[in-house]
Amino acid sequence: MVExxxxxxxxxxxxxxxxxxxxxxxxxxxxxxxxxGPNDFYSGLVPLxxxxxxxxxxxxxxxxxxxxxxxxxxxxxxxxxxIMALSIALGKIAISILSAFAIVYFRxxxxxxxxWIIFITxxxxxxxxxxxxxxxxxxxxxxxxxxxxxxxxxxxxxxxFLFRQFFLTxxxxxxEAARVDGAGPMKFFRDILLPLSRTNIAALFVILxxxxxxxxxxxxxxxxxxxxxxxxxxxxxLVAVADAIPQWNYVMAAVVLAMLPPVVVVVAMxxxxxxxxxxxxx
Amino acid sequence: MQTKRTVFGNCVLPYLLxxxxxxxxxxFFIWPAGxxxxxxxxxxxxxxxxxxxxxxxxxxxxxxxxNYLNALGVTVVFSISVAVLSLGLGLILAVxxxxxxxxxxxxxLIVWPYAVAPAVGGVLWWFMANPTIGVVPYLLRxxxxxxxxxLSPTDAMIFVVVASSWKQISYNFxxxxxxxxxIPGSLREAAAIDGAGPVKRFFxxxxxxxxxxxxxLLVVNTVYALFDTFPVIDATTKGxxxxxxxxxxxxxxxxxxxxxxxxxxAAQSVILMLIVVLLTVVQFRWVERRVQY
Numbered sequence: 198m199v200e201x202x203x204x205x206x207x208x209x210x211x212x213x214x215x216x217x218x219x220x221x222x223x224x225x226x227x228x229x230x231x232x233x234g235p236n237d238f239y240s241g242l243v244p245l246x247x248x249x250x251x252x253x254x255x256x257x258x259x260x261x262x263x264x265x266x267x268x269x270x271x272x273x274x275x276x277x278x279x280i281m282a283l284s285i286a287l288g289k290i291a292i293s294i295l296s297a298f299a300i301v302y303f304r305x306x307x308x309x310x311x312x313w314i315i316f317i318t319x320x321x322x323x324x325x326x327x328x329x330x331x332x333x334x335x336x337x338x339x340x341x342x343x344x345x346x347x348x349x350x351x352x353x354x355x356x357x358f359l360f361r362q363f364f365l366t367x368x369x370x371x372x373e374a375a376r377v378d379g380a381g382p383m384k385f386f387r388d389i390l391l392p393l394s395r396t397n398i399a400a401l402f403v404i405l406x407x408x409x410x411x412x413x414x415x416x417x418x419x420x421x422x423x424x425x426x427x428x429x430x431x432x433x434x435l436v437a438v439a440d441a442i443p444q445w446n447y448v449m450a451a452v453v454l455a456m457l458p459p460v461v462v463v464v465a466m467x468x469x470x471x472x473x474x475x476x477x478x479x
Numbered sequence: 480m481q482t483k484r485t486v487f488g489n490c491v492l493p494y495l496l497x498x499x500x501x502x503x504x505x506x507f508f509i510w511p512a513g514x515x516x517x518x519x520x521x522x523x524x525x526x527x528x529x530x531x532x533x534x535x536x537x538x539x540x541x542x543x544x545x546n547y548l549n550a551l552g553v554t555v556v557f558s559i560s561v562a563v564l565s566l567g568l569g570l571i572l573a574v575x576x577x578x579x580x581x582x583x584x585x586x587x588l589i590v591w592p593y594a595v596a597p598a599v600g601g602v603l604w605w606f607m608a609n610p611t612i613g614v615v616p617y618l619l620r621x622x623x624x625x626x627x628x629x630l631s632p633t634d635a636m637i638f639v640v641v642a643s644s645w646k647q648i649s650y651n652f653x654x655x656x657x658x659x660x661x662i663p664g665s666l667r668e669a670a671a672i673d674g675a676g677p678v679k680r681f682f683x684x685x686x687x688x689x690x691x692x693x694x695x696l697l698v699v700n701t702v703y704a705l706f707d708t709f710p711v712i713d714a715t716t717k718g719x720x721x722x723x724x725x726x727x728x729x730x731x732x733x734x735x736x737x738x739x740x741x742x743x744x745a746a747q748s749v750i751l752m753l754i755v756v757l758l759t760v761v762q763f764r765w766v767e768r769r770v771q772y
Binding site: 202205206208209210212213216217220221222223224226227230243291292293295296298299300301302303304305308311314315317318320321322324325326327328329330331332333334337348349351352357369372373376381382383385407410411413414417418429430432433436445448449452455456459460462463464467470471474475 | 483484485486487489490492493494496497499500501503504505506507508509510511512514515518568571572574575576578579582585587588589590591592593594595596597598599600602603604605606607609612613614645648649650653654657677706709710713714715728731732735736741744745748751752755756759
């Protein structure tokens, strides 16, 4: 701090407190709504204080779901989301660390071509190639399957770059020493490179888990079987009905459950999260 | 391209290592993108029996279609508003944090919405803005404004902008804080000794030195507003009322997936791809050649 200006410090606190309240208020309301009974949402203002129905709302959504909206129980949808998020995060890390290893530690023909092909994936979000990608997945018979939910999203330019950048900073001597001792490339990768990359992998995992969990358009397109719905896309169906019949207590219980896992991951691993975020954008 | 001083000599292994990544990329990225380009030059008859090659007619048709031009306008307004709102609020919060000493708790409390899915964020605000029971319409009624995003295009646009910016504030905040902390304290101290007050220091020192961060964030936020906000719109307004919140991405989805107008949807996809390529190139050019003082 440059100089002492009490009123400016007070202003800063005020700004931050306002910011925190504005950022948290929608979530606070959702939590409150999820503890109320259905009769609180017909008219007037939404309730601002908690009610006694939390347990029944959550257990109803978690175990049974809402039949009027055609939404399966949240337990099932959250399991699907978890499977999808974990496969995407782990799959992305696995295939990108291997390709970064190939690009940095080998010299071979078409190395530059391979690098550029991977780079292009950065430029093609799902949203811009919706129909043709859907067709490919349909032709491969991967609609309504965990493979279809995760594999098409598994290619990652950012993760490959991150590992490439990191491998370039690993001292050359390590690899030379390993070669002198007679270690082959895979042994070097497993025993030296992998342990060195541990923090990077963890940071990347946090970011990619959130990315996978929050996918919306992709599961929306390729699942028609409610058994494969993920929780983030399933919420859409609940809301469509909630506009007609006020059942906001159930919808908000679902919303709270849908955002809980990624938020817990971010809060619990804040340091890794910040690191992952900053590194992937470099 | 950079590599190691010594490398492993093996002619098969590197290809095997690259195989999974390249296979996924080819099958799910390059091939569909190529299909989209090819498809955009074709036109199907209404019964899907015959397909003919029509050169650029799909594109021509698009740029004479008032609905498409409307979506283009909506996208421009929407993206600029989201970028300005989330960057502005992120900057204000970051500057406030940068002034204070003990800030771990504040940072933790501002950062977490990043983890909330855009669709979920949309629903949270949908509940807040519900015309019958929502908090926002209630407060606006007190000042005499009758909020209804189901009928008024302006209200709907404001709604999607706010709902989309909400979770992006935390992201911008994080990067602005990092940018502010990278500014050497000595510069500000020197300016303070020369008699510059906090406001003057902010505009003559902080703002110029923050310009690389701001530029980077501007591109990232534009990409976010263009593509990642699809869930917000689809889970809430669905592009209504009167297409006032139909962005380019939402239109690709509607025309292709719901109306099944393949040629037009493909042409729109290609235009979007060009926009992304352009933005990525711009981003890399500028990140390489950082603004320096």
